[in-house]
Amino acid sequence: MKFNLATLRGLIAGDQYAARVVPPSGFTAQLTLFASGAMAFLAVFALALSLASGRLAQRWGDELAGTATIRIVAPQDQRAEQTAAALNVLETTPGVASARALTDAEQQALLAPWFGSDLPLDTLPVPRLIEIFTTGQSFDATGLRLRLAAEVPGAVLDDHGRWRAPLVAAAQRLRFLGWLAAGLILAAVASMVTLAANAALAANAQVVAVLRLVGATDSYIAQAFVRRFTWRALVGSTVGVALGIAAVWVLPAGSDAPSFLTGIGFEGVGWLVPLALPLVCALVALAATAVAADRALKELS
Amino acid sequence: MLCGLVRKVIFATRPVCYSIESRMMLRHNRRVGAGARVIELENVAYSYGGGELLSDISVKLAPGSFHFLTGPSGAGKTTLLKLCYGALLPSAGYIRLFQTDVRSLERDDIAQLRRRIGVVHQNVQFLDHLSVTDNVALPLTVSGRHNGAAGSDLPELMNWVGLTNRADAFPPELSGGERQRVALARAVIMSPDIVLADEPTGNIDWEMSQRLLTLLVELNRMGKTVLIATHDLGLIRAAKAQVQARVLRISNRRVQLAGADL
């Protein structure tokens, strides 16, 4: 089937007479509607999962990429000296935007939840903390660790990545799986529509013969079938997507510390993805029927 | 009663026919120049895969001519008609429709060609889910002209074939003769240059076949080239009384012009 502007106009606007040349097929039509609706419903969940995982991976990745900490574990008399040395090293470390040692008051505040606010920090061997703000990718934790080991024996670098990196990887894998599931669902829509279109064409061999006899071109005949299946997929998937979005909507909303389960849903431009789904389903159905019709009509000649 | 009906249809619709006629003639003259051949077969052979069914056939049909194609059952009449509207391609030789070699035609060109050749099949088929009127208008529909000026020919045409009262019926509800007339109306609605009819009177009674013949003769008088495959010799005799018809006979895989003994 050849595509041009007229084809597209015909598909959208239709022609009240042309639309009727293919006999109505009640049961098949309902099956196609139901199947594309169910598929769209599932695809909404796959996409919600994928987008949520993506957001989580992004947030975790940003956090761990942005900060790191150095602990100076040294005898009381060397602590200040080593802290200064570590800050010195950090000044010449690429990828470090800024670094500063936490004050006694700040350390006290950190420990207060456990030990109360009257802890005599100056008499206890509490390590000194240095907070580092990094600038993206150029920060090299391994390199810094090596330099610290050589120049500041009491310094321990904690770049947060060690324990969060697998979580980020998992979230990224989950995002990929979500997209893969959505892709597979669309592929299933394509196969289902192809099967239905093939069945419809085979069942209507006489209709095709009559249409050819009276001078219908193959693209006209194909278009009659394509139009029908495209509309069914569009209507079915619109209903499916609406139900899917409603179901995602009633999931418990995220709290201020969003966990994975409470974060499933759509945010901002992410809403465009499920809203575009019916259109994508319709396009998939259109392409699938066009290919099926093209092949079937060649065989029927 | 049928006799009365026939007379009524033929006489009552005559003025209407002429109005269709003048319009169809105009289109006809625009399309085919005088002296040109609308169908030309040159040394054509055809086989369905086994031995040759038709061999070395050369036939030329001039515009406005009236031909019968006859021969025993299985001789290849239907096959020859199919060759004449591009449904089959010859195994050997040349077929030119409107001076174009059918072998050079793309699939879409063949579809365009079908709009200039009206065909009444031996086993008439319709779209059973559409009314008689919609079936007659089908060639207009598929060429995107259903709402065009040509659409106004529809009631006249239904009247011409005497089916005004069956316009809203569905094909499965029609009698054999009615089906043949619906098929004829469908075949001519695009005002084709050629009308091919395969056993148009195959399963209808004598009076009905006379009525159908009259319609075909009228089409020929409008300037259409008419080719009718039949083994009904009575029909041929009846036609010869009304129109200058030539008879082609298939025998021994070849086509000959039959003698005047028919």
Ligand SMILES: Nc1ncnc2c1ncn2[C@@H]1O[C@H](COP(=O)(O)OP(=O)(O)OP(=O)(O)O)[C@@H](O)[C@H]1O
């Ligand atoms: N599609 C086909 N495949 C193979 N053989 C075919 C096919 N169509 C027709 N034939 C054979 O070709 C021969 C001629 O068939 P055709 O229909 O042209 O005969 P016909 O002259 O129209 O006969 P009838 O008067 O019975 O309609 C027959 O023997 C028939 O069996």
Ligand SMILES: [Mg+2]
């Ligand atoms: Mg035959």
